[in-house]
Amino acid sequence: MKNKKAIIIGASSGIGKGISLGLLENGYKIGISARRKERLDEIKKLNPEMVIVKEYDSSTEKNDKLINLLIEKLNGVDLIIYCSGIGIINKELDYSIEKKVNNLNVLGFTQVVTHAFNYFLKKGEGHIVNISSVASEIGNGISPSYNASKAYQANYLQGLRFKAFRMKMPIFLTDVRPGFVDTDILMGNKDKLFWVAPLDKACQQIIIAIERKRKIIYITKRWKIISLLIKILPERIIRLFF
Known part of the structure; x- marks a missing residue:
């Protein structure tokens, strides 16, 4: 059986590592990148x-070269995942x-994502996954x-889904929207937050969504309730929390 191949950008910790x-456990051959090589090497040792x-630092303007290098070393890929991100x-x-946040x-x-999409256009098929957030649905004052x-x-991912549909190309785009997940990004505030998902559980749900080629997935699933509340509550109420 031919191994599936994937690139994961931002794989050194948290959701990307998970x-x-x-x-890897599911039989994929993977190309991984991040700034902290020693953490990537821990995965490679397995x-x-x-x-x-x-x-690699994904906030630079050379991500296309990174993707090309990993594609070449893997001799082609089926899946490209962008897990790199920062919140300050x-x-x-x-x-x-x-500016620092937007650079990344x-x-x-x-x-x-544009380089991945164009690569899969030439290949004839592929799958792009991005780790966004429930935060994508609401502003934040701090x-x-x-x-x-x-x-x-x-x-942007939705726009590319529309583009793939119009072109009748089997390029799948999955938008992963986590709520709170037990990673370093919580900065030790886990006990002050609600519905904090264990990292293993979150990653298991993400991998299932990838295999099913879901369009949008909330991690964990109950965060869809928050999404619905954001859509129906007036701003005068929502702004009290954000």
Whole structure:
């Protein structure tokens, strides 16, 4: 049986690492990248022949070269996943912070996803997955760029789904919208938050969604309730929480 092959951008920790481990267990050959090579090497040690490692900062303007390198080393891929992202509290609305967030969450994301889409157009099929957030559906007064950048990602992926449909191309695009997941991004605030999903459970649900080629998936599923509330509650109420 031919191994499926995947690239995971932002694989050194959290959801990206969990997805990488899950795909590896499912028989995928994977190409993984992140800034912290030592953490990538820990994944490679589990199955050296099935893991390609590349140290890389996705906030640069060379993501196309990274994708090409990993595609070449894997001899083609079926799945490209963008897990790279950053969220910074910015109560003072410091532009340098907003720029840092958007460099990764908007520019880095766009370069990876457009390059992946064009690659799969030439190949004739493929699957792109992005880890966005429930935050994509609402603004945030203390971290405006994070929520706005996630909204951009969700909207952009939907646009590419429309594009693939019009072109009658079997290119699937999955928008993963987690709520709170027990990763470093919570910065030790786990006990102050609600519905915090264990990382293993979150990644299992994501991998199932990938295999089923879902369009949009909430992690965990009950976060769809929050999504519905965001849509129906008036702003004068929602703004009290964000």
